Amino acid sequence: MSKRKLSRQQQWRVDKVQAERASRAEKRDVRDAEKLAAGEYGAEQPGRVMAHFGRTLEVRNAEGAPVRCHLRANLEGMVTGDRVIWRAGQEGSGVVVAREERDTVLKRPDARGQLKPVAANIDQILIVFAVEPAPHPNLIDRYLVAAEATDIAPVLVLNKTDLLPEDGGELGKLLERYRALGYPVVRTTTADEAGLDALRAQLEGRTSVFVGQSGVGKSSLIDLLLPDESLRIGALSEDSRKGTHTTTTARLYTMNRDEVTDGELIDSPGIREFGLIHLTEQDVTDGFIEFRPFLGHCRFRDCRHREEPGCALLEAVETGKIHPERFASYRRILDSLDA
Numbered sequence: 001m002s003k004r005k006l007s008r009q010q011q012w013r014v015d016k017v018q019a020e021r022a023s024r025a026e027k028r029d030v031r032d033a034e035k036l037a038a039g040e041y042g043a044e045q046p047g048r049v050m051a052h053f054g055r056t057l058e059v060r061n062a063e064g065a066p067v068r069c070h071l072r073a074n075l076e077g078m079v080t081g082d083r084v085i086w087r088a089g090q091e092g093s094g095v096v097v098a099r100e101e102r103d104t105v106l107k108r109p110d111a112r113g114q115l116k117p118v119a120a121n122i123d124q125i126l127i128v129f130a131v132e133p134a135p136h137p138n139l140i141d142r143y144l145v146a147a148e149a150t151d152i153a154p155v156l157v158l159n160k161t162d163l164l165p166e167d168g169g170e171l172g173k174l175l176e177r178y179r180a181l182g183y184p185v186v187r188t189t190t191a192d193e194a195g196l197d198a199l200r201a202q203l204e205g206r207t208s209v210f211v212g213q214s215g216v217g218k219s220s221l222i223d224l225l226l227p228d229e230s231l232r233i234g235a236l237s238e239d240s241r242k243g244t245h246t247t248t249t250a251r252l253y254t255m256n257r258d259e260v261t262d263g264e265l266i267d268s269p270g271i272r273e274f275g276l277i278h279l280t281e282q283d284v285t286d287g288f289i290e291f292r293p294f295l296g297h298c299r300f301r302d303c304r305h306r307e308e309p310g311c312a313l314l315e316a317v318e319t320g321k322i323h324p325e326r327f328a329s330y331r332r333i334l335d336s337l338d339a
């Protein structure tokens, strides 16, 4: 009895809080609508979301300057990288009135395990690995599968090439295998001036994210690419001092060199960990791009490509059209899903 009463009271409180929130949002929307109608906001213009803090967005205007904007109440779920339409208000702030269609979207599971967008309009995922700690080929394949599932182009970045033996070693051979599959491969080292030249060329004119296991040098690379580092680190630590969640939300950085904009990075701790997310068996099969010509050609329609007679994938491995190590890696990733 008392339990039911309590829960009814709780329900009442929840309803009240929600009603108040809706009413506030509605009032703000009415105010916005009035201001828009009264011409208090400027003309519609394009912008890009650089960061977001709840319903407040940092939007980059056409001149590249940041503008603090709020969202109209009917808009939801903006993420860093979104292209938006906004209108300037008074005192340098603005209001976002629409979101443009996304080319791509990167998702991550939230605390409840549901996939949520974290960044949009990314052109390429840079999978960083290093001579030290050496990558397990299985790990590279896992990242590639996760990238293929997003439709964002993956690029392999081998860092710490200063530690590579003269002949390129095993890693050199491994890289050639991925290059033969059609993946771009870029070599970097933070140990010499020209060590990032190839990477810079790959980043030019595109929006990129860096992913990869701990210790491969992601921070070192990003620090060199964004020499305005003190600003970046300052912003992060200031936010964490305030105890907000800002450090975990993604931010878009523009790389400026000699006054020329040569590329954009979207970065956050969550994005760096991308690739170790949950995958389905279908994602894994689709993520091995060289399997594609053989899929659908197995004798049995429900072939799981284990020991089935007439398996087109196993035949392709036999005849050397699929590398046995890639196939073994495929099996290992599938087995890890079952576990």
Ligand SMILES: Nc1nc2c(ncn2[C@@H]2O[C@H](COP(=O)(O)OP(=O)(O)OP(=O)(O)O)[C@@H](O)[C@H]2O)c(=O)[nH]1
Residues within 6 Å of the ligand: 159, 160, 161, 162, 163, 188, 189, 190, 191, 212, 213, 214, 215, 216, 217, 218, 219, 220, 221, 272
């Ligand atoms: N020899 C060599 N060492 C490097 C190079 N790049 C980075 N390092 C070193 O590798 C270590 C790890 O670099 P980080 O940049 O912290 O790696 P990270 O990927 O950001 O690691 P997490 O922050 O753990 O995700 C540091 O001691 C760097 O100085 C390189 O090109 N050559």
Ligand SMILES: [Zn+2]
Residues within 6 Å of the ligand: 298, 303, 304, 305, 306, 308, 310, 311, 312, 313, 314
């Ligand atoms: Zn098969």
